[in-house]
Amino acid sequence: MRFSLGGLFTVLGFAALLHTTYGVIKHRALLKLLQEEFTTLPAALMMELAIASGLCVMGAFLLAGSLKVVMSSKQTISSDMGSMRMDFVAFGTRARCIPVEGVPPLS
Helix, strand or coil, X not given: CCCCHHHHHHHHHHHHHHHHHHHHHHHHHHHHHXXXXXXXCCHHHHHHHHHHHHXXXXXXXXXXXXXXXXXXXXXXXXXXXXXXXXXXXXXXXXXCCCCCCCCCCCC
């Protein structure tokens, strides 16, 4: 089994995220034992979280590969065929059948 650089970064990032999670759980357990209130994480855990997240993002970018060019088709599609919303089409055709004259004003 062969790993690419992106796969290696992703695996290392997720392993570091798991280690950071374990460190946070241990820190919270220590605070409970000391009967102190949780305010923020230690700087070392925050730095480890930032590095692990960066590794995961970098690995995802490297695994994704290059972008492909989107080619549009030559035929033109009218606006009513582009979005087939049959509810609005049916409402639009029924609205033409309402007589305008003879309708009492709304006041």
